[in-house]
Amino acid sequence: MVMEKINAANDKALEIILNGQPSLVGIGKCLDVVPGMTEKTLLHAGPPITWDKASGPLRGAMMGALIYEGLAEDEESATKLLESGEITLDPWHHHDGVGPMAGVASASMPVFIIKNETYGNYSYCTLNEGLGKVLRFGAYNKEVIDRLKWMERVLGPLLKEALELHGPMDLKTLIAQMLQMGDEGHNRNKSGTGMFIRAIAPHVAATSFDLQDKIDVLKFMDSNDHFVLNLTMPACKATLDAAKGIPYSTIVTTQARNGTEFGIRVSGIEGGDRWFTAPAEYIDGLYFPGYSQEDANPDIGDSVITEIAGIGGFAMATAPAIVQFVGGTPQDAVNYSTSMYEITHGENNVYQIPFLNFRGTATGIDIRKVVETGILPVINTGIAHKDPGVGQVGAGIVRPPMKCYEDALQAFVEMLEKEGLV
Amino acid sequence: MSNINELFGKELKVINMGLDSFGDDLKEQNIKTVQMRWRPPAGGSKKMMSLLSKLK
Amino acid sequence: MIVTKELNSISGVKEVLVGMGTDLNKELTGNLNLMTPEIEELTPNDFYIAVDTEKEEVFEEVVSKVDELLSKKAESQTSDYQPATFDSAVDALPDANMVVISVPGEYAADEAKKALNKGIHVMLFSDNVPIEKEIELKKLAHEKGLLVMGPDCGTAIINGVPLCFANAVNKGDIGIVGASGTGIQEVSSIIGKLGSGITQAIGTGGRDLRAEVGGIMMIDGIRALQKDPNTEVIVLISKPPAKEIEEKVLNTLKESDKPAVVHFIGGDPEVAKAYGAYAGLTLEDTAYKAVALSRGEEVVDVVDFTRDKEELEKAAKEEATKFSQGQKYLRGLYSGGTLAYEALQILQEEGIDGYSNIPLKSEFKLEDVFKSKAHTVLDLGEDEFTVGKPHPMIDPSTRIDVILKEAKDPEVAVILLDFVIGYGANRDIVGEILPGIIKAREYAEKEGRHLTFVAFVCGTNEDPQNLEKCEVTLKENGVYVLPSNAQAVRFSEKLISSIK
Structure with missing residues (x-):
């Protein structure tokens, strides 16, 4: 009986996920558009965390954001301010948004606004700063702050205008096409970034900005293969949020990490708002020259939202080059993606893998299946340096800690017991 | 006719759950075989098994 | 990178x-x-x-x-995806009709049930499945008209395909249902060696004919063979069942006109005869009778050497003269449980009570299975010998150790070995054990003794190891090779009884 009830709830959750229609509808200032945002709030990736528990990259990003906002002058004053408790630290996920790596956002930053056209809910994400020394890896030197200022002054407003000329951009189709072109939407975003630029470029040209600004914006986007990640992530977020809070559903609607802990939330447990956390894992991968596992920070960032929407590691078979990070073969990539069907409620209707005979990607992680099979979601991800400001030091594959799913299962059963259902 | 007699007339197609060598022998004889990568449910955790069974 | x-x-x-x-x-x-x-x-x-x-x-x-x-050129990858759950295995092979299960016993029954509920036949190799679970599974299988071969079923041949430990036997018109793995292997291989063949060999697992289980699978298996248009002769192999089950099973055989050969290993042959069936006296005799029936030939008892009888008897006498004073005992070191049991039976008929870890009479149970005494026959596939190791049909190391140990015993004259080949078994069992035999013989010679090795190979020329090749290799290395277990035991007995 209870099994039918759960399965029906999961059918509903999956239906909502599959019916989601995320579109990029605008760009706005974080303070103005993100619900609950204040001037003294810093949003961050992953489950809730306090300053004292934050890892290097997250700390660096928080300090940088305060310097960027003019709330602090330097590292020292930023630290003091963060220690004082005057600054509210809150997960992006509590504000309908997501942030890659440290994921720190502050009031003045421009953010993409994504709307789930089917269900009317919104999601948000900052604009991608590029590679190397960037805030999301905890860098906060002058170069980083200057870039953020340029993004606020030029990139955001220019793209906002270009987007108005273009009109809403269908991100679901964009992601579906990415998967046909060798991107998996988490660790490889090359073709998606190219498609975005192709779509927006004529409208960039048509904006009222200076020619040099237009050139700078186009060059900036072109220099960063991951530019579109900050669109795929909120697209997944908007899709999954609609499936939050379905009673009795065991589908995972949030997965995120803050560099210290990995956290998940399950649709049917306490409205999909309760976090189940465990220490974040280290990533199995390849390091850039000069770096090793000793330099690595534990798993960090909200980008793992992609995997629960059916892309990223769940679509690795379409981006077999990714598997080289762990010394694997294309067949391993296929096996990784194929094994994910064992833990999901269904398959995607739009995200398909050509190599698997256009099979839809595994979609809708069911905590029961994760615990029963012992198969953990596979995540493609970048590796951040443990010290603030160094940046990305490698990339690889990671699995979440099993404890998150076990604790969630236990809470779910206890909830049903309270209701007298089991 | 029982399903057993029906089986006698058909091409054998095997799921091998457990020892790989049994599956390898079948593949060597060109018998359609799927080798499982079987693991104890819930990694053998009695506690998790009991939670899962409550939901069945 | x-x-x-x-x-x-x-x-x-x-x-x-x-x-x-x-x-x-x-x-x-x-x-x-x-x-x-x-x-x-x-x-x-x-x-x-x-x-x-x-x-x-x-x-x-x-x-x-x-x-x-x-x-460097990339190597092409062929490792297929291996599903983790039964459901996804079925997704990968939607028309699967057989599941071979060898997972630990505590999980095996649940997995088997999943298969039955999907209408898929089951070969349950796993042991340590509780008998209540076996009954539940077999009742479910019976309801659905499906096979549950096992638990603890090591051998089956379905539609010509050997499953687990089984031999490549030609197709023919003899159908086998058996509660013993190596029993089925010996009978089906001898049928093959005689140039005949089989339709199916259905294993039931050793407990099927217990009163609690009621012979569900044996009876369903017999009925399936009775209805099978390709099967003309039915062979039934088991240890003697519980009385009421015996009656049920033998009555089932009477439901069709197809002739049957029944071998209740160690049981009274008259029982089967009373129900109009032919009684197999040994595994070999069972195979010979089935072949005779299949060919429409006269059915006779085959309880002697089938070829070179005089030479063999002469050789036994000559060989016996080579033993030193005090060498008088036989040690049978078996990898096949039913084969060891049959050896004890045949020895008993010849007046020799063998000690064993699986004795016919409780007073001949070895106190310490690692210390043989007098005439001893060991089933090295039993748990006490296999702790932490694969079965001796796969891993010969334990058997080699025991061979060397027996060679050091000055009272040992003859060592009797079974070589079970076929699928599932070690692909070079002869080659791996031979060095042990040679070493044992050299040791004995150094001590001034002569050690005689007697063996038989259970298998066919179609097996990957090739019967003839195995037999030739053994013979070339001075091992007496007989065509069946029964004959190997009799030859060993002749050797022992020829010692002055």
């Missing part, structure tokens, strides 16, 4: 960077303090290697290693 990983293992390399002249790579090069004006000039179309080392020759080594790694 994979290339980098390999290069870092070259001694003398502190840091190395290999890549295209992208901005990211250049920045990394700068971080390593390896930046040069030349690298600065590179474009993303340029390939470069930067090495931090103190020796020039290390650089040369790196360059040649890079050449090697970059020109």
Whole structure:
């Protein structure tokens, strides 16, 4: 009986996920558009965390954001301010948004606004700063702050205008096409970034900005293969949020990490708002020259939202080059993606893998299946340096800690017991 | 006719759950075989098994 | 980056960077303090290697290693996806009609039930399945008209396909249902060796004919063979069942006109005869009778040497003269449980009570299975010998140890061995045990004794190991090779009884 009830709830959750229609509808200032945002709030990736528990990259990003906002002058004053408790630290996920790596956002930053056209809910994400020394890896030197200022002054407003000329951009189709072109939407975003630029470029040209600004914006986007990640992530977020809070559903609607802990939330447990956390894992991968596992920070960032929407590691078979990070073969990539069907409620209707005979990607992680099979979601991800400001030091594959799913299962059963259902 | 007699007339197609060598022998004889990568449910955790069974 | 990983293992390399002249790579090069004006000039179309080392020759080594790694051809990958759950296995093979289960016993029944509920037949190799679960599974299978072969079923041949431990036996018109794995192997192989063949060999697992289980699978198996248009002769192999089950099973055989050969190993042959069936006296005799029925020939008892009878008897007498004073005992070291049991039976008929870990009479149970006494026959497939090791049909190491131990016993004259070949078994069981035999014989010779080895090979020429090849190899190495277990036991007995 209870099994039918759960399965029906999961059918509903999956239906909502599959019916989601995320579109990029605008760009706005974080303070103005993100619900609950204040001037003294810093949003961050992953489950809730306090300053004292934050890892290097997250700390660096928080300090940088305060310097960027003019709330602090330097590292020292930023630290003091963060220690004082005057600054509210809150997960992006509590504000309908997501942030890659440290994921720190502050009031003045421009953010993409994504709307789930089917269900009317919104999601948000900052604009991608590029590679190397960037805030999301905890860098906060002058170069980083200057870039953020340029993004606020030029990139955001220019793209906002270009987007108005273009009109809403269908991100679901964009992601579906990415998967046909060798991107998996988490660790490889090359073709998606190219498609975005192709779509927006004529409208960039048509904006009222200076020619040099237009050139700078186009060059900036072109220099960063991951530019579109900050669109795929909120697209997944908007899709999954609609499936939050379905009673009795065991589908995972949030997965995120803050560099210290990995956290998940399950649709049917306490409205999909309760976090189940465990220490974040280290990533199995390849390091850039000069770096090793000793330099690595534990798993960090909200980008793992992609995997629960059916892309990223769940679509690795379409981006077999990714598997080289762990010394694997294309067949391993296929096996990784194929094994994910064992833990999901269904398959995607739009995200398909050509190599698997256009099979839809595994979609809708069911905590029961994760615990029963012992198969953990596979995540493609970048590796951040443990010290603030160094940046990305490698990339690889990671699995979440099993404890998150076990604790969630236990809470779910206890909830049903309270209701007298089991 | 029982399903057993029906089986006698058909091409054998095997799921091998457990020892790989049994599956390898079948593949060597060109018998359609799927080798499982079987693991104890819930990694053998009695506690998790009991939670899962409550939901069945 | 994979290339980098390999290069870092070259001694003398502190840091190395290999890549295209992208901005990211250049920045990394700068971080390593390896930046040069030349690298600065590179474009993303340029390939470069930067090495931090103190020796020039290390650089040369790196360059040649890079050449090697970059020109290495990729090996094609064939490892198929292996599903973790039964449901996804069925997704991968939607028309699967047999599941072979060899997972630990505590999980096996649940998995078997999943298969039955999907309408798929089950071969349950796993042991340690509780009998209540077996009953539940078999009732469910009976309801659905499906096979549950096992638990603890080691052998089956379905539609000509050997499952688990089984031999490649030609197709024919003899159908077998058996509660003993090696029993089925010996009978089906001898049928094959005689040039006949089988339709099916259905294993039931050893407990099927217990009163609690009620012979469900044996009876369903018999009925399926009775209805099977290709089966003309039915063979039934089991240890003697519970009385009421025996009646049920034998009555089932009467439901069709197809002749049946029944071998209740160690049971009274008259029982089967009373129900109009032929009684097999040994596994070999069972096979001979089935073949005779299949060919419409006269059915006779085969309880003697089937070829070279006089030579064998003469050889036994001659061989016996080579033993030293005090050498008088037989040690049968078996990998097949039913074969060991049959050996004890035949010896008993000849007036020899063998000690064993599976004795016919409780007073002949070895107190310590690692200490043989007098005439001993061991089933080395039993748990006490296999702790932490694969079955002796796969891993011969325990048997070799026991052979060497027996060789040191001055009272031992004859060592009797079974070689079970076929699928599931070690692909070179003869080759792996031979050094043990040779070593044992050399040891005995050094001590002034003569040790005689007697063996038989259970299998067919179609098996991957090839029966004839195995027999020839053994013979070439001075082992007496007989065509069946029964004859090997009788020859061993002749040797022993010829000792003055």
